[in-house]
Amino acid sequence: MPPLITQHDLENRIQDLLAAHDPGTTSRLDFLHARFDAGLAWLHYPPGLGGLGLPRGLQPAAEKAFAAAGAPDNEPQRIGIGLGMAAPTILGFGSDEQKQRWLRPLWCGEQVWCQLFSEPGAGSDLAALATRAVRDGEDWVVNGQKVWTSMAHEARWAILVARTDPDVPKHQGLTYFVLDMSAPGVEVRPLRQLTGEAEFNEVFLTDVRVPDSQRLGAVGEGWKVAQTTLMNERVAIGGGAAPRESGMIGVLASAWREQPEVRDPALHDRLLTLWVAAEAARLTAMRLSAQLAAGQPGPEGSAAKYAFASLNQQISSLELELLGEQGLRYDDWTMRRPETVSFVGRSPGYRYLRAKGNSIEGGTSEILLNIIAERVLGLPGEIRVDKDVAWKDLPR
Amino acid sequence: MSEALLYSEPEEELRAAVADLLADRAAWASVLARTESAEPYDTELWKTLGGGIGVAGLLVPEELGGAGASLREAAVVAEELGKAVAPVPFLGSLTATALLLAARESGNGTAALADDLLRRIAAGEQTAAVAIPFSRSPDTTYRGRVSVTPWPPREDPHEARLTGRVTSVADALPADVLLVPADGSIYVVRAADAQRTPVTTLDMTQVLCDIEFDDAPGQILAIGYAPLAQALLSAAAVLASEQLGLAEQCLKTTVEYVKTRHQFGRAVGSYQGLKHRLAQLWVQIAQARAVARYAVSSSGDEQVIAVAVAQAHCSAVAVQAAEECVQMHGGIGFTWEHPAHLYLKRAKSASIALGSPARHRRRLAELVDLPAS
Numbered sequence: 001m002p003p004l005i006t007q008h009d010l011e012n013r014i015q016d017l018l019a020a021h022d023p024g025t026t027s028r029l030d031f032l033h034a035r036f037d038a039g040l041a042w043l044h045y046p047p048g049l050g051g052l053g054l055p056r057g058l059q060p061a062a063e064k065a066f067a068a069a070g071a072p073d074n075e076p077q078r079i080g081i082g083l084g085m086a087a088p089t090i091l092g093f094g095s096d097e098q099k100q101r102w103l104r105p106l107w108c109g110e111q112v113w114c115q116l117f118s119e120p121g122a123g124s125d126l127a128a129l130a131t132r133a134v135r136d137g138e139d140w141v142v143n144g145q146k147v148w149t150s151m152a153h154e155a156r157w158a159i160l161v162a163r164t165d166p167d168v169p170k171h172q173g174l175t176y177f178v179l180d181m182s183a184p185g186v187e188v189r190p191l192r193q194l195t196g197e198a199e200f201n202e203v204f205l206t207d208v209r210v211p212d213s214q215r216l217g218a219v220g221e222g223w224k225v226a227q228t229t230l231m232n233e234r235v236a237i238g239g240g241a242a243p244r245e246s247g248m249i250g251v252l253a254s255a256w257r258e259q260p261e262v263r264d265p266a267l268h269d270r271l272l273t274l275w276v277a278a279e280a281a282r283l284t285a286m287r288l289s290a291q292l293a294a295g296q297p298g299p300e301g302s303a304a305k306y307a308f309a310s311l312n313q314q315i316s317s318l319e320l321e322l323l324g325e326q327g328l329r330y331d332d333w334t335m336r337r338p339e340t341v342s343f344v345g346r347s348p349g350y351r352y353l354r355a356k357g358n359s360i361e362g363g364t365s366e367i368l369l370n371i372i373a374e375r376v377l378g379l380p381g382e383i384r385v386d387k388d389v390a391w392k393d394l395p396r
Numbered sequence: 397m398s399e400a401l402l403y404s405e406p407e408e409e410l411r412a413a414v415a416d417l418l419a420d421r422a423a424w425a426s427v428l429a430r431t432e433s434a435e436p437y438d439t440e441l442w443k444t445l446g447g448g449i450g451v452a453g454l455l456v457p458e459e460l461g462g463a464g465a466s467l468r469e470a471a472v473v474a475e476e477l478g479k480a481v482a483p484v485p486f487l488g489s490l491t492a493t494a495l496l497l498a499a500r501e502s503g504n505g506t507a508a509l510a511d512d513l514l515r516r517i518a519a520g521e522q523t524a525a526v527a528i529p530f531s532r533s534p535d536t537t538y539r540g541r542v543s544v545t546p547w548p549p550r551e552d553p554h555e556a557r558l559t560g561r562v563t564s565v566a567d568a569l570p571a572d573v574l575l576v577p578a579d580g581s582i583y584v585v586r587a588a589d590a591q592r593t594p595v596t597t598l599d600m601t602q603v604l605c606d607i608e609f610d611d612a613p614g615q616i617l618a619i620g621y622a623p624l625a626q627a628l629l630s631a632a633a634v635l636a637s638e639q640l641g642l643a644e645q646c647l648k649t650t651v652e653y654v655k656t657r658h659q660f661g662r663a664v665g666s667y668q669g670l671k672h673r674l675a676q677l678w679v680q681i682a683q684a685r686a687v688a689r690y691a692v693s694s695s696g697d698e699q700v701i702a703v704a705v706a707q708a709h710c711s712a713v714a715v716q717a718a719e720e721c722v723q724m725h726g727g728i729g730f731t732w733e734h735p736a737h738l739y740l741k742r743a744k745s746a747s748i749a750l751g752s753p754a755r756h757r758r759r760l761a762e763l764v765d766l767p768a769s
């Protein structure tokens with residue numbers, strides 16, 4: 001048993017760090033390095049990897065203390081996929097060497113990560129994916145096409161699932177890798193989305209060499225590793241302890257408070273219904289993050305992400321209705337390449353449109369409901385025609 | 397009355413003509429490409445529709461060179477335009493025409509001026525638009541920010557000068573003539589005498605502009621806003637049909653897609669989670685059709701109720717259909733390269749246009765005597 005660290009100890013450690021590395025005079029990166037090395041980055045990670053093995057529930061208080069001292073943060077909006085998906089997977093399945101190599105620059109925001117999972121033919125049915133990885137000496141040679149890859153244009157590293165054995169049923173022939181996005185043979189093409197900008201991409205992989213030392217988990221265990229990523233992705237999108245009225249509901253509440261002229265008695269009850277729903281989702285997410293020890297989340301993260309998507313859509317839709325004439329306008333359709341993923345940013349029209357992606361990205365709402373129905377409630381699954389057939393024999 | 401909820405044979409013929417033209421000239425890819433071009437309106441298409449098929453003069457009496465048709469025919473055209481999210485100033489032109497007709501019948505303005513404009517509209521020589529925010533619902537007593545400047549000596553009692561600003565006006569950009577409500581009367585202003593600035597719109601296929609009047613000469617068309625209210629009522633009735641067409645198209649595209657898209661070795665349309673929602677949408681659309689038909693077939697007090705019902709119902713159905721269309725297409729539905737977003741943007745924008753569903757429900761509360769407290 002490691003010695004218990006109390007809330008009081010934690011506050012002292014934060015103050016010590018701030019005293020030794022005055023945010024006013026220390027460079028941003030030096031400060032983040034020092035914070036990571038002091039175990040004050042992600043508190044629930046193990047000592048030596050940026051954490052202190054503490055409950056996740058302590059994180060918001062620590063963030064608050066750092067923010068109050070004017071300390072720089074790691075710009076989580078820029079590195080969401082790294083923080084929310086790659087890191088927990090590396091933590092769960094990486095070797096010591098891999099953890100040492102990737103986690104520190106990931107958390108400090110020096111390296112952006114992206115997720116090379118979905119393919120044109122394999123979205124909800126991720127296990128059907130066709131990108132091939134073939135062993136060649138100490139390397140794997142990867143060929144295939146990925147799609148909807150958010151932030152691939154900014155990324156240094158990618159988490160990748162590829163097929164290493166086409167002769168076994170689809171879930172068994174997959175292996176999980178970390179791919180260097182600057183390696184020869186990686187081509188990233190922007191894919192514009194309905195908001196006008198291109199946050200996501202198509203990624204073409206042609207004879208890309210991935211050293212075996214960048215494999216996460218055993219050969220053929222890719223599905224299991226990917227499950228960890230997906231479960232964490234859902235918590236990252238829908239979970240997390242946040243203050244009251246953060247996110248979409250906060251924007252709507254401010255619009256109502258600050259613009260009396262848009263208040264419509266016919267919409268008042270709907271506003272409050274959504275306010276209650278947002279508060280319920282917030283408390284559920286808070287409870288979830290308190291329940292999660294350092295371990296990996298289960299299907300309950302799917303519920304949080306489902307609720308998040310549905311709320312974001314309803315709230316942003318009501319905002320436009322409320323704004324009336326202003327809701328007929330849009331800020332800018334110019335095609336751009338954003339550096340961050342923002343659900344709430346920009347204009348009301350943007351929020352409405354971007355929220356449509358929330359029920360698709362990270363597992364569609366339909367798939368999340370299937371997970372709750374089958375894995376939580378134990379209801380019989382859909383009839384599966386493809387489970388025991390070798391992947392290469394599946395109809396395509 | 398129940399017969400009126402169906403389509404007549406001439407209506408179906410008109411539909412077929414419009415549908416053929418749109419299939420030929422308004423494929424979604426060209427509609428999308430146009431949204432980012434210097435010419436957001438398809439003027440050529442509008443010329444053929446307006447002049448060739450006679451859509452511009454649909455409501456104009458035969459003695460003024462129009463087709464002498466009713467809102468029912470206009471609604472059929474709107475359904476087809478909704479299916480194609482076509483970038484033509486149909487609704488704005490229809491609103492202006494309805495206003496001119498109402499002004500002509502009210503008999504308190506200058507019928508000759510209205511007649512003259514209607515004749516030009518029917519002949520395809522001119523396009524008119526009403527200078528009012530697109531979000532304005534028919535029920536409200538309109539109070540705009542354009543006023544009539546006292547302009548003595550007044551040689552001609554029919555002439556005035558207008559100053560002020562109107563925002564988010566639909567279809568005024570290609571218009572030659574603006575019908576401007578100001579200080580309780582409606583004036584005709586040459587579009588060239590006002591300054592029009594296009595705005596960036598959520599619905600990229602619906603161009604809006606802000607209009608600035610700076611001592612612009614105007615001729616009085618009608619005293620009082622009764623013709624304006626009637627025109628907005630007609631427009632709202634026809635918009636419900638556009639929403640119906642849009643919803644139908646979304647359902648059609650989605651059903652086709654879920655039949656062919658396979659995941660887990662099955663067509664995704666075989667999953668009950670999707671299947672039931674699509675079936676429900678079909679039920680909603682069947683109701684939208686009845687409601688929209690009724691709105692363009694009724695008259696008098698009954699029409700006021702019918703339009704409020706149609707707007708409250710069809711707005712919601714169109715938005716739901718477009719949202720489901722995006723969702724059931726998965727990632728591809730979220731991209732610019734797929735038409736789903738054109739429908740989503742039109743549906744959401746149309747739900748705000750001419751009054752949001754909440755406004756129409758509130759209006760209904762008065763009309764059917766269900767007060768809030």
Ligand SMILES: Cc1cc2nc3c(=O)[nH]c(=O)nc-3n(C[C@H](O)[C@H](O)[C@H](O)COP(=O)(O)OP(=O)(O)OC[C@H]3O[C@@H](n4cnc5c(N)ncnc54)[C@H](O)[C@@H]3O)c2cc1C
Pocket residue numbers: 114115116117118119120121122123124125147148149150151200357360361362363364365366367370382657659660664667669670723724725726727728730
């Ligand atoms: C904004 C955005 C960002 C994204 N970022 C990334 C990323 O960074 N990396 C990455 O790998 N992927 C990313 N994706 C892709 C995303 O994970 C997939 O789009 C998603 O999993 C759905 O796959 P699909 O698009 O192939 O849709 P499909 O799987 O074809 O689904 C089509 C429709 O069928 C439904 N459906 C499918 N199966 C079932 C079933 N069994 N029961 C009921 N309904 C079903 C779906 O819910 C959906 O409505 C992103 C997507 C979006 C929209």
